Amino acid sequence: MKTPNLVIAVLLAALAGYLGAIAADRWLIPERNGSLHQFVHEELVLTAEQNTRLETLEARYAVERSALEASVRASNARLAQAMDEEHAxxxxxxxxxxxxxxRLGELQKATVQHVFDMREILEPEQQTIFDRQVSEALTSKPHN
Incomplete structure (x- = not known):
């Protein structure tokens, strides 16, 4: 492979990874001013039972999210390899x-399911506040 082709391939691979990161950041539940978990813990007054249930949900989702993020990274690596091999x-x-x-779709689906799981442990008044926060996060401009 000629040096210019190698440079182009590396740049394209870096671009693919960057675009994948941007897509994940934009298409997943945006976390403006902290995470949705932080919002629930700090802005909603939770009972001890709700806190326990939330911690269980968060632990389960952290494992699932980690595995799904690894699959996105692996898919981006395969994309980089394909770009390097085809150059077209x-x-x-x-x-x-x-x-x-x-893979990004699987991660987004798991994230949305987690949001609904979190919502389920809330009281109706808390759900209203939570729903407003989720809606605002999904419709606001992405953070830079």
Whole structure:
């Protein structure tokens, strides 16, 4: 491989990783001014039982999220490899992009399910406040 091609391949791989990170940040529940978990703990007055249930949910989701994020990183690595091998928007690159999108979709679905799991432990008044926070986070401009 010629040096210019190697430089282009490395730049394209870096760009693919960067775009994947931006997509994950934008498409997942944005966490403005801290996490949604932080909001629930600090802004909602939870009972001891709610705190215990929330901690259990958070621990379970942390494991799931970690595994899903690893699968996104692995898919981005396969995309970088396909870009390096094809040096064009060919069938391997398209397939790798589809895989990245699928993994990001799985992560987003798990995140949204976790949000609903968190909501379920709240009282109706708390749910109203929580829903407003989630809606605001999803519709606000992404943070830089």
């Amino acid at each position: 928007y060919g069938p391997e690159v398209r397939a790798a992009i589809d895989e990245v999108h699928a």
